[in-house]
Amino acid sequence: MIVLGIILILLAWLVPGIPSIISTIGIILLVIGLVLLVLGRTGHAVGGRSNWF
Numbered sequence: 001m002i003v004l005g006i007i008l009i010l011l012a013w014l015v016p017g018i019p020s021i022i023s024t025i026g027i028i029l030l031v032i033g034l035v036l037l038v039l040g041r042t043g044h045a046v047g048g049r050s051n052w053f
Contacts, residue, residue, distance in 0.1 A: 005030030
């Protein structure tokens with residue numbers, strides 16, 4: 001999710017003519033990915049799961 005967010009942000013900044021909503025979606029995905037990463041690293045269950053396999 002973090003990688004997809006970064007790709008969308010870069011795509012929106014590098015290619016003129018792409019709507020700014022793509023950049024906004026990229027930022028949202030990046031933030032959600034970072035929040036899930038932090039929650040997973042602290043040992044909290046994310047989405048009712050204690051382990052991700």
